[in-house]
Every structure is written in C-alpha cells, then in structure tokens.
Amino acid sequence: MFGLKADWSLEVFDRYFTIGDYAGGEARWCPGCGDHAVLSAAQRVLRDEQQKPELSVCVSGIGCSSRMPHYMGTYGFHGLHGRALPVACGIKARRPELDVWVATGDGDCFSIGTSHWIHAIRYNMDMTLMVFDNAIYGLTKAQTSPTTPMGLKTNTHPFGATIDPHNPLTITLGITNVSFVAQVVDWNPPLLYETLKAAYRHRGTAFVRIVQRCPVYAEEVFKELQNDPSRFLLLEHEKGIALDPSVRRQFPERIEHDPSDLASAFRVAADPGRFPLGLLYHAPEAPCYEDLSSQGSEMTPEQRLAGLDKVLDQLTI
C-alpha cells in the first residue's frame, strides 16, 4: 500500500502493485529463449509505473512471442496470426484510457500482418508495440521469415534462404506519422528495460524491434552478434534512451544521434555494417488516431437520443 520515493520519503498508494500482480501463468517458452527477458522487462516497467493491472491489455497474434499475454497478470487478447494490431487499435478506439501492449513477431508482424503494421504506425494510437524478431518461425518449426538472413538453412529453404531480408527499421521509418522507433537485443536487460519504459511513456505507437534469440532454430544467427559487440552501434543522446554504464561498457561502438532527426535515423537504420541499438526516431507530437475515434464517447443517453431525433427529423416526411 506504500512505496519509497527517491528522496526516501514515503509515498502512499491507493493500491501498490508488485511484479506478481503483472504475472500470469508460468512461461512455457523454451529454456534459453529471449522471450523470457522481454516478459520480465515489461512486467518491471508496469510495476515501476504502478499501472493498474486491470487497465492494461496485452494483445498478440500467433507465434512464440504471442504467448506473452498468457504470462501476464493484466487483461489479454491472444488472437489471430498477424492480426494483433487491428484488435489493439479497436480496443483503444473507444477506450483510450486503457494501456495497450502488443506482442508480435517477425512472421506475425512483418509477413502475415504487414498491412496492419504499416497502417497501425500511421494511425499512431498510443501503444507499446514489441516485435520479437528471432529471424525464424519458431512455433511452426523453422520456416524462413522475412528477416531470416540470406543463406540460413530452414525447413522451407533447406539449401539456404534465397532473398535478402527486410529491414524493418527503414520500412517503419518510412511510414507517415511514425513517432517512435527503437531497437534492442534481448540479452541486455538494462537497455531493454529502459527502452520499453521510454516506449511505454511515449504517447503514440512505440515500435520496438527486439532482436531475440531462438536457441532452438536459429542459434547461429545470434551467436555471431552476441560474440561480437562491435557489430552494434549504440545510439546516445540526451533525448534518447537513458544508458546504464554497463550498457556503455558492453557496446564500445557509439555515436551521438538526435532521435528527432529522421534523415539521420534513416542513415543509421540503413547501414548494412552496423546494427543500431537505442532510440532511432522520436516524434512526441505526432497525432494519435484515438483523439478522433473516441470523439463523442462522453455523450449521455439523453444527448444520443436527441441526436437521433434530429437525424430522424431529416428523414421524416
């Protein structure tokens, strides 16, 4: 019922929530799967923000990552393959006070749900959009995904993936109304936590691509990255993600990048040699669709009936 503030004074809450309040069923992802780290980072953000669990909804599609709602103690909607975003947007449309998280993956978001990804970014409704990108279809057992690196052997391409992968960052940055684009890796908890917190606090669709290990089907993709931190480029800026000293130590290659600079964000995102980490782009003032879609929510039944009478009068002979 209470907590300590930073200045050690006592803060009394109406209700105080612990991590347990955000925990649902026991996570059944494979041992070593990066999804576990994302789940605990998200739960920590909710706890630290003291978001009421009943006002939070975690929406997902289909795939390993889309199991996330089951492991949350909030409301959840585990729907159809590729279709998390329309449902999430619909939840927000007339209930903008609800806090919405979306858990999706590289197949769910970048393949079967491509159209919704493009349009949801344009609607820019206030939600945290986590794409768990493990560069493979895991749940259906090792098929090529839109981000599978060329040459990786999968069950659908046993001689190696044949086309260069999508770059989800440049695509997202190219969409009208894009307001928040970040990239993190699952194996750096402080950066993951701070990035999800910034995404949560952003008003608009916060797109976070989480490079996430699948130890069962695509281990080699990430082994290489994990073993060579110099392949990453850590983005630093006062308007960017708060960086823990341990994060700076982990990633020696760093640049100063202003997240309000879209052209620079494109350059960073498109660089084939370096894998950017942190906040690429942030436009806090981009318009949110729920400001339109929720109009009229406050009308009373009397006002609605009066409005209906007016409409009927126009048709009355």
Add this chain to the structure above:
Amino acid sequence: MTTALHETGRPEPPLAAAERPATILQEHIVEIVSDSGEGAQKCGQTFGTVCAKMGNGVWTVEIIPAEIQPPARSPAGASGIRIRFASHTVTNMGDEADLVVAFNEQVLYSRIANGAYKQGTLVLLEDKWRDDPVPEIRAQYAKAVAEFRDNGLIVHELPIEQACLQILSNPRRGKNMFVLGMLSYLYARDQERAKEEIAIAFKRKGAEVIGLNHQLFEAGHAFAAEHLDFRFAVPPQPQEVLADTRFIVTNGNQAVGLGVMASGMELVSMYPITPATSASHYLADVYHEVGGFVHQAEDEIAAIGFAIGASYAGKTACTITSGPGLALKTEMLALAVMAEVPLVLVDVQRGGPSTGLPTKVEQGDLLAALFGEPGDAPKVVIAAATIEECLHFVVMARRLAETFRTPVVLLTDANLATGVQPYPRPEPKAEWLAPPVDQSEWTEDIPPYDWDARTGLSHRPIPGMPGGQYILTGLAHTTRSKVAYDSDSNQIGCNMRSRKLAALASTLKPPEVHGDQDGDLLLVSWGSTLGAVEEAVDRARAEGLSVSSLHLRFLSPLEPEIEAIFARFRRVMTVEINYSDDPETPLISRETRRYAQLATLLRAQSLVDVDSWSVVYGHPLQPGMIHGVIRERMAAMRTGGDA
C-alpha cells in the same frame, strides 16, 4: 391513352390541360432511364418522395450500371430509377413498368432485355437523336423507335432537350428536373411540395441553382400539358393507414445506419465494398450526432478485427460488408464465436466472389454466414425482410450479441440496400441503447467463462474491471480461459457455445404462415423477397390456388415448429435468389441436384423433401415471375400426383 402521334412523329394539337380527364389507377410503375450522370435517380427519388408525402405507398429502386462512366448511348450504360407507387402499401419493385421516360433510345434495350416493359408501356422518348449530325446515330434512333413500336411499346417522341435549352445551355444538368415537372403534370402531383423537395435536394448548391431548377420544373410541367393528351391519378392510401403515423423515407442501407445509431453502438468499422458501403457513407455523414465514429480500416480483416477489439473492450461494435468481405472476415468471426465476443456483422449481399455482381442482388451468403468458418462456429444469423426491418434488426442484433455473448450476422441485400420507401418513424427508446460499460469489481473466483450448463450463457469481464483480468484466447480454453491441455475442455466449450443457440431458440415464436394454415403448396422464403412472394401468393390465391407462404427471419437458430408447419402442406418449396440446379437439366438427378441455400438447410434440419426454385439473374424477384412459378408447380402437382 393511345398514341397521339401521326406519321411524322409530331403530336396532334392537344386538348387544353384542364379539360383532360385523368385515368384513375390503383398503382403505376414509372421508370426514368438515361446515361450515367444525367440525374435520372435524383429525379426519381424526388418524385417518389412527393408521392410518399401525398400519401401513396411507394417503392423506388435504382438502375445502376457497373461502371462509373460507361459509354454514352449504350445499352450496358443504362442508369436510372424505377418508382412504383400505389393506393396501398408497396413491398417490392413490381413487374413491368407502365411508363418510362428515356433520355436516349439505346438505354431502353437493356431494360427491354430485362423484361422491364410490356405491350402498351408508354415511352416518353427524347427525340433530339432523330436529327443528330452523326448519320449512325440518326439511323440507330430510327431503327430503335421502329422496333419499340413493333414490340408494342407506345412511343411518344418529345423535344425535351430543345425545351430545356431555352432555360440553360447544358441540358445534361437540369433535364432531370424538367422531367420531374412532366411527371408531376402527368400524375397531378402537388407542385408546391415538389418545389419544396427540389429546394431540399439542392440546398447545398445555393438559391440560384434552386431557382433554376424550379424554372425547369415549371417548364416541364407546362411542356407535358402542351405535348401529352393523357393524365393519371393514383389516389392516396386510405386515411386509416396514414392516420397519426409519421413516416420516414430511407433506403435499406440508411436504415441499417439508423439502426446502428438507435442501438447505441458507437463504432462502425468497415472497408469499402459495394453495395454495403453506402450504409457507412450515411453514417459518416450523421454519426457524430449520436457520438459515433466510422473507422475505415485498411482491409476487411482489419475492419472486423478493429470492431472485435472495441467489443472486447466493452463497446460492442458493428462491421458492415458484402459477400467477398464476409469471406475475408471468416477467421475473425470464428474467433469472436469461440472467444464469445459480442459483435454485429451486417452483410449486404450481392453475387459472387471478386467483383461478381457488385451492383446486383443475390442471396448467396446464407450458407457462408452459417457454416463458412473453420471449425464449429455457432452464431446468430438473422435476415431483414423489409427496409424497416433493416433498422430494427440492427437494434435487435446488438442486444442479442450482448445477451448471448456472441457475434450476430444480419443479412440484407442489394435489393433492400437500394430500395427506398416510407415506413413509420421509429420512436427510439433509452433501452434500445447499449448500457454503459460495466467497470464494477469482478468477483475473482468467478471464471471468465462461467457457463450455465443449461443455457451456455455467462457474464464476461471487461478490461478495466478490477479482478477480472483474463486472457481471451483463440486456443481451446477452459472456463478460466486457460489453454486447454486436457481432452474435455474443448468438447465442453463447444457444447456451451452451441447450447446458447438452443437457449435463444427457446425464446422464439413460430413463424406465421401467410395464407391458409394448410394446403397444397407452401413457399418458404427469407430476406428481401418477402413482398414479392406474398404479392404472388395473394394473386394465386385470388385465382383459387391452394398456396401459402412462410417467411423466415431467424436462420440460426431456426424459428420453432417449422417441421409441424411443413407437415400441413403437400409440397414445400423455397423461393430464393441464389443458385440451384434445375431438376429438368441433363445429368441432374435427385442425388446430384444442388438445392438452393435455404432449401439445403431446411432439408437437413427437417428431413422434409423441401424443393427449391431459385434464379441468379441479379435482379430482385418480381411477383409476376413467382406467380408464374406457382402456377407451373400447381399444374405439375395436379398432373403428376405429388411430384
């Protein structure tokens, strides 16, 4: 009423208008046919409204070409409107037209091919093509007029455009109101009312345009008085029908929009598809008056997904589509069934996949609505039979959806969507509106699917309710909405969802038979064909035939006691606008014959040998057509025993 034309096609000097007696009729069917963009529909709608305001029963239906701007003077480009008005209630478009105004002769060919006219139909034809500078056009015109006359049409060639040119330079815009003036003279319509309607129709264009159109209207009125030697009177309906009733005039799609507003649903999520879209156009125009919002989604799947999201969050929403959209929405619809999310899906049916018959009518989605989903997906399916029901059934659908925690599919079709008629103004009540979102505390030991074993019903937690947190899932789930790893849960969940339909069926009344309660032949219909079927049955009964009809509004669950009603008739036959094999065609036997959709359902459900008669010409069924079928079937029953 016969032609006043002599050989040159010029009219005889007419009698003075006031001396001309009007022929009194119980009803008349008028068509106005033109190239696209000449305003025939606006003319007809205004005429229909004036008739309705003068107390006639009215049904108008638009004649729509497939293209936006089809080639001028082409049969396929025929665009226009039909107005059937009468001294009684009108429930359908009727049979052949009595009078047609045509802006060129070519567009009449497609109407003739559709059987829209009969011997003696009066044709008021624009004659400017007779002297067209292009020789081919002159030849086409002369040939067509001769053919029309050979076929029994009574053609009056009239210099309509020439008269309009005295008022404005581009008669393509304006000829329609001139024609309205002509029709108002012919049917002795109240001129002041007509001018009021013109003012309403052009109110956004300003006083100058209204004035010009009034001038055209008056000129048309005088022109008809000068050039035509006949007049008609269609008296209003009896006073007791009209007494104390206020009427609204809408098409079926506007009625759906009104129903959405009257139901208290605050969100419609749609993707453009003909003929459904105009419902959303209408809502987009007026929905803010009741605080609602139309979301145009990126595709059909997103449209239903968005609606399901809103419904899940406690604001039951509506998605409006046509057949191809229904096909795309099936998985989402199945999810809503499985996860028990209330939702209203309106399907304004048309024909075929792809562009199919986009502007034409078909009742082709019944089985898709009932059985189109992966796995078992029991849901409520209802069909509106009239334009008025398009309104009231949406209100009912929202309530059913929330009470039974299920999607409700409401089927209408292009015939209802484009038909316009007056009907009693609904008096909206507060209890029609959706209740406010329940945000009270949920009792944590009650599972989110706390099914009542007898009815399958349960209450649902809504995001925001403390203690109600659950994960709605597309996986087979337990009462706690947990992934079902055991073997019983899926069976139990399916039982419960199916049981809700039985619970709903137990509240329904048996449908009413139109005509005698027993007899030789029972026609069974659903959807927009009600008016045409009952009119045909009335005609056949007036001839002494033992035929009745039964119209179904609930398709899932079916209304009760249908089997008992069927048992009182020697033969039962559905009448539908969807495909069935004609039993007389090669290779078709009792075993191979594919029946119409309702017949397929009723055969399976009742074990009665239900026959079907159906056609897919793309136009609404007309009473004359059904009357002919009744006579044939009755004759066959007499000669072939019970065949």
